[in-house]
Amino acid sequence: MSSLSRRQAETEALRWLQKQHSAQWTPADEADLDSWLQVSADHPVSYVRLRSLWRRVEDLKHYGKGLPGQVPLRREEIRTAAAKRPAIARIAIALAASFVLAVALGIFAYLPVGRVYTTPVGGLVVVPLGDRSDIKINTDTQIRVRSGGFARRIDLIYGEALFDIAPNALRPTTVYTPYQRIVVLGTKFSVWSKASGLHVAVLSGQVRVESSRSNPPEGDSRPTGTNQLRVVTLNPGDVADVGDGAITVRQESVADIERSLAWQSGRINLTNATLLQFIAEFNRYNARKIVIGDPSLEQIRLSGSFQSSNVEGFLSLLQHLGVRSEIHNDQIVLTSGHLTRRH
């Protein structure tokens, strides 16, 4: 078997399939196809394989949410469309709203208030800071950026953001969260401020986390340092969880951290995670929450990468795993159903 004859058979098989899908398919063509299939075993094999590719392509319709005749946007387009043409960004309407808000608040630039950027649930905004630095802001997040001549202060008021800060000794950057401050030494790292505490993951460079219960987000920028102050320096691959003044640090691979930052491209990417973890992630990005109605489902394990807005796609996957979903009081309730068999 040579690649050449395989390619030839594939090309011909595809031509036959195209012809079959056209309006002019006749019984005579059917007979021709039959005799073509008899010529060599390569022909039926290629024909069957390309036919299943065609069927998979038909399945892509589950992923498009556009109107009939409208090709769905590429993922990266979904993110930028909101900025350029809000009218077409039905899909990213939440994004558009956050941009409008960001621009409206942007007029306060250089006032002591700084610029405030807010994303709604499901939103994602990239804020360029000018000096080859930028901040990617995840769902349901608010930050404030104040740039002075000699220092830059960023407040993460709530939510999660990925900071990519170019080294600049003359104008150091400090990130503040309600009880911690993070001194940036030219680096790329993510910060997630959640109810249970702070989660910091470092991709490159070095950051210093200073935690103090008594350090308020506003006012005096220096930690009071009298009690409960903890300081830790994080290197690439370090992941720190800060809660109640205590900092725990563990090592992860940079690749793992990258994966947990799949939200940058509007995706949820989990490996060998429980259904509970998946749902917690989806609920961060969608206004309509998913709840588990049957505790036996909680520990089902899944791996995969999903568009965070594509709850329907996720639910249809679960359906194949025997999990049914119903809508009650504007919540999606998951219960176990019968395992559906395909093929």
Next chain:
Amino acid sequence: MLLWFEQEITTQERGLRWIIRQSIKSWNASHDEVQDILQDVYVRVWKEAACLRRAQGDWRLPKAYVYQVARHLLIDIARRKARLHIENSEDLDSLDLLVDHITPERVASDLQELERLKDCFDRLSDRRREAVWLHGVEGRSQRDAAALMSISEGTLEQTFHTAMRLLWNCFGSDDAEAEAGAAERIPDLRTKI
């Protein structure tokens, strides 16, 4: 016979690919070579089924037969290539375990493959994406799709053809396999269903 082949034999593709890659990873096989071996396995199975049909009228071979063919073919190749050695003969023996009905991990990986296809689809140029979307996904006739895109039917046909070829290459490429392989290693998907 076509339908049987599609439903019973080509559905083993993930398992087959995995075993082919496992066996030949020592000699840096190209994507094309994997495709060739795969095609070769299918061709042999098809021929055998065709013989059976002529002899007995019933062509249905057990799914495990596909893996037997693959095993023999890979051993043949191994003999031809001195450098090549079958890395894990236990893997070849345990293959029959892969031959099974639809399982949760299979469904999950089907959906992952669809995600992969979506990624491939997104890499096409705008025109090709449009052609595939209108004709392939939405099932519009070539004429309708061509009219919507304001191109001739012939151009649409060619654009669609090229796009499908590109999808075919991209979808079977190795990074898709790597992802599928990662999914396979997760053992506990089948619990609690």
